[in-house]
Every structure is written in structure tokens, then in C-alpha cells.
Amino acid sequence: MSESAYRVETAPRLAQWRIDALSSTTYRKSDPFRIGLWNWFLAVEKNKQLFVKLYPEVSSLTREQPPIASFIIKLISTSSPNRRTLVHPGISDKLLKNNDDFVWPIDILFSGRFIIDVEFLDLKIVAQPGGEPCSIWTGYDIEKHSVATALTSLGRMLSEGIHTDIIINATDGTIGAHRAILATRSPVFRSMFSHNLKEKELSAVNISDMSFEACQAFLNYIYGNFQADEFLAHRLALLRAADKYDISDLKEACHESLLEDIDTKNVLERLQTAHLYRLPMLKSCCMRYLVNFGKIYEIRDEFNVFLQNCDRELIAEIFHEILAAWKG
Incomplete structure (x- = not known):
């Protein structure tokens, strides 16, 4: 199996692991990927059920300041024409220390290629013993x-x-x-x-x-x-x-702050802002979020309205990015 099969693609607060296929009995763990202060792993186990795990890498930082995570995790089937998606109800302020702290058992077995998509809504730490958790993304x-x-x-x-x-x-x-x-x-x-x-x-x-x-x-x-x-x-x-x-x-x-919390609700506004104020990193990140991570499918109607009103030069850049992704 190629090294890329274990690589997790990341953007600010977003991680995606593309899995080609799993045999009937399989355990697979991703390469480490960085979100916030920590390195993370995703793991899948397929037996009678499919289990998905998300956990931080064991380190002195994790022991001293374990992440308190809020996130949305999805399984997206890329083999089916309609991109079938299974969404976890959501995790809010859960302390994650090891590989048993978040386990998602799934009764529906995905066949063929699929994506594990994790969107981190917040990551908190307890700065001092006895203190209140505080977000690492508050500026x-x-x-x-x-x-x-x-x-x-x-x-x-x-x-x-x-x-x-x-x-x-x-x-x-x-x-x-x-x-x-x-x-x-x-x-x-x-x-x-x-x-x-x-x-x-x-x-x-x-x-x-x-x-x-x-x-x-x-x-x-x-x-x-x-x-x-x-x-x-x-x-x-x-x-x-x-x-x-x-x-x-x-x-x-x-600019740096706007890069940190791109999501489907604000990505089109951020893209327009990046174009208007000449912010290349923000523009590139919004493009990747929409095209490479497939979020354009989730906001198809909003995106069509956006195209009808935005600058022609920006429209050309968007379609150039889409064509480049298809060729890749």
C-alpha cells in the first residue's frame, strides 16, 4: 500500500483522510497530522462493525495539557454518485487523552472509497490546575x-x-x-x-x-x-x-485570524473578502476548502448564487482551481 494511503490532508481546523478500500477484517491507523497544539491520529477498524477513532498523539504536552475537543466527524462515500454522507451527532468539550476516548461505532459498512472528514469547532486546554478551560483559538x-x-x-x-x-x-x-x-x-x-x-x-x-x-x-x-x-x-x-x-x-x-475558522457558513464571504483585500493565503485556503475538500457540494445553492454576483476575475480563478483538481 502506498504511503499516501495513510496521509491525512489538513486545512485550518479541518482534516480529511481518504481511504480507498478496506478488507473484511482490517485495522488501519493514519500518519500523524497537526491541528492546534497537538499531533493527531485517525484509525479505522472493520469487523462486524466499522469503528472510527480520533485521538491525540501520546506526548508530554498531551499528558500535561490534554485537548478538550469539540468537533464534527463525517464519513463520505466517494464511490456512490450522490456522495452518501454519514454524520456523527457531534462532540462538544470532550477530553481526549488516548485512543479509547472517542470511538464511533458504525453499523452501516461503507464499501469502496470513502473519506473521514473531521472539522474541529474548538480546542481547549486547562491553563492552570483548577482553572476553567480556555480555547487555544481566541487570539x-x-x-x-x-x-x-x-x-x-x-x-x-x-x-x-x-x-x-x-x-x-x-x-x-x-x-x-x-x-x-x-x-x-x-x-x-x-x-x-x-x-x-x-x-x-x-x-x-x-x-x-x-x-x-x-x-x-x-x-x-x-x-x-x-x-x-x-x-x-x-x-x-x-x-x-x-x-x-x-x-x-x-x-x-x-488575515491570520480569518484563516483559523473557515467553515461552510463563512467560506464564500471569506473568499470574496480575500479577493477584495488581496489576501492570497486566505484565498488559497478558501479555494482548497471548497474544491480539494469537496465542501462545494455541501453549499451548492449558495455557491451558485455567489457565482452570479462575484467578480469575473474571481470566477475565472475558481474554475481554474476546479479544473486543476480534476486533472490531479
């Missing part, structure tokens, strides 16, 4: 970017309105800010305040395409007063603002 890396670009004291200047000298007008509220800080972080703001433009004369900047909450998150990032929850809630608005005001580190932070 801690983004926080490091934010803190590195501004002193902690800047957060107090914003939150307490210390010596503000300019007003930011959002769609549904106003926030006091500081010209010097905005100008330091954004060449667009610097240009506004350096020339005789209306923003300099009126001591106000109108950001009419952002809500008050999104604008607050935008300024919090600039000032180093980072909040992970509000960052995740307003990523698309923050991406637009980062692109508009040329704040490259925020744009990259949004």
Missing part, C-alpha cells in the same frame, strides 16, 4: 502583536479620555482620540493632520462605515488596549479599516 497571538506596538499606558489615555484632541465620529457614536497616536500608527491619518484638510480644521474624523463598537475595537488595537473577544467579533470591519488607513500589522492580524 492570544494577536494580543502579542498589539502589545508590541504600543505601551500599556496608551490604553488608559484612550479609555479615560486623557488630553484627547480629536473626535472620531462613527455611525452611532463618538470617541475622543489623539492625533499624534493615530498619525504614528497610520500614514493616512498622518497625512490628514499634516495638511490643511477638513479633519485638521474641524478636529474630527468621520468613519461613517464603522459602528461605534467596531470603531472602539479599532482604536483599542491602535492604542494597545487589546480585547480578544471584540477583535474576533469585528474582524471584517477591522480588516476594512486596516486596509483603508494603511495599518499593515492589523491587516495581517485579521
